[in-house]
Amino acid sequence: MQHERASRTALLIAASLVLLHHDAKYSRFVSKASADLCARVLEKHSAKTRLFLKIVRQIWFRPIAKFVERITIPGILLHYALRKKYIRRLVRSALANGVAQVVILGAGFDPLSSELQREFPTALFWEIDHPATQRHKVRACSEIGIERVHFVAVDLSAAGLDREALNSDGFDPAKRTFWIAEGLLMYFPADIVSSLMKTLSTLSAPGSEFAFTFMEKQGDGQLRFDSQTAMANFASIRKPNLLTRGYADAASRSSGELREVNLLSLYGRGA
Numbered sequence: 001m002q003h004e005r006a007s008r009t010a011l012l013i014a015a016s017l018v019l020l021h022h023d024a025k026y027s028r029f030v031s032k033a034s035a036d037l038c039a040r041v042l043e044k045h046s047a048k049t050r051l052f053l054k055i056v057r058q059i060w061f062r063p064i065a066k067f068v069e070r071i072t073i074p075g076i077l078l079h080y081a082l083r084k085k086y087i088r089r090l091v092r093s094a095l096a097n098g099v100a101q102v103v104i105l106g107a108g109f110d111p112l113s114s115e116l117q118r119e120f121p122t123a124l125f126w127e128i129d130h131p132a133t134q135r136h137k138v139r140a141c142s143e144i145g146i147e148r149v150h151f152v153a154v155d156l157s158a159a160g161l162d163r164e165a166l167n168s169d170g171f172d173p174a175k176r177t178f179w180i181a182e183g184l185l186m187y188f189p190a191d192i193v194s195s196l197m198k199t200l201s202t203l204s205a206p207g208s209e210f211a212f213t214f215m216e217k218q219g220d221g222q223l224r225f226d227s228q229t230a231m232a233n234f235a236s237i238r239k240p241n242l243l244t245r246g247y248a249d250a251a252s253r254s255s256g257e258l259r260e261v262n263l264l265s266l267y268g269r270g271a
């Protein structure tokens with residue numbers, strides 16, 4: 001990502017969530033509160049994103065968006081909706097079963113923590129993101145009174161995970177944690193992913209969970225979005241404290257800890 005500017009992909013995802021919320025077929029995947037937070041970020045970010053927000057809310061724009069999606073990355077909108085739905089389900093289940101801490105790495109403008117802090121009033125949430133992106137989220141959240149989310153601005157590719165900042169905000173490594181890295185790891189080289197995974201392991205009490213999305217290298221060795229209609233690039237690992245190998249060697253696929261989930265089969269083609 002460019003180091004001065006907010007992540008364009010995070011802005012695009014925020015606009016996609018607003019679009020999905022206004023689309024009768026997908027609106028059940030994106031709550032009004034989520035769409036409102038994304039809209040607030042877009043409204044505040046710049047004149048361009050303000051204009052884009054106006055456009056994505058128009059009915060006439062929907063067929064255009066579908067056409068652009070079809071000729072770029074078919075299925076990507078549904079992919080965003082389903083992966084968010086699935087991650088929310090995993091986190092809610094962990095919180096209902098006694099996990100008290102949720103840390104979202106590369107959170108972007110994801111509305112998950114703002115939604116869950118209302119539903120789980122005793123849980124604590126951290127969002128870790130690049131400062132260039134996070135300052136826009138902090139501004140939007142402070143205006144709508146999101147209180148129990150701690151924001152930690154850090155460049156994960158340079159400084160790694162800022163353990164001190166987490167700890168000084170009350171993070172307790174002796175408590176079970178739910179970690180999330182959605183749409184993040186593919187930006188990092190294997191050694192960074194590996195060291196991040198090790199750090200998460202050392203900060204995780206037994207019973208912690210880590211949910212992440214990943215992209216697999218194509219035949220030519222490149223990471224690239226093709227069609228997202230297969231929707232299979234979601235995986236979750238239980239007990240990250242057992243995980244010492246990184247993403248580069250397929251994130252412990254051989255250890256049996258990795259569960260891959262085909263979201264389309266889970267939620268159905270009509271999702």
Ligand SMILES: C[S@@+](CC[C@H](N)C(=O)[O-])C[C@H]1O[C@@H](n2cnc3c(N)ncnc32)[C@H](O)[C@@H]1O
Nearest residue numbers: 007009106107108129130133155156157182183
């Ligand atoms: C594709 S967006 C995903 C946002 C969000 N997780 C979602 O799925 O809606 C990637 C996110 O990773 C963050 N990111 C990228 N490089 C980063 C870095 N070096 N350090 C911290 N965050 C980074 C961006 O700021 C952005 O928020």
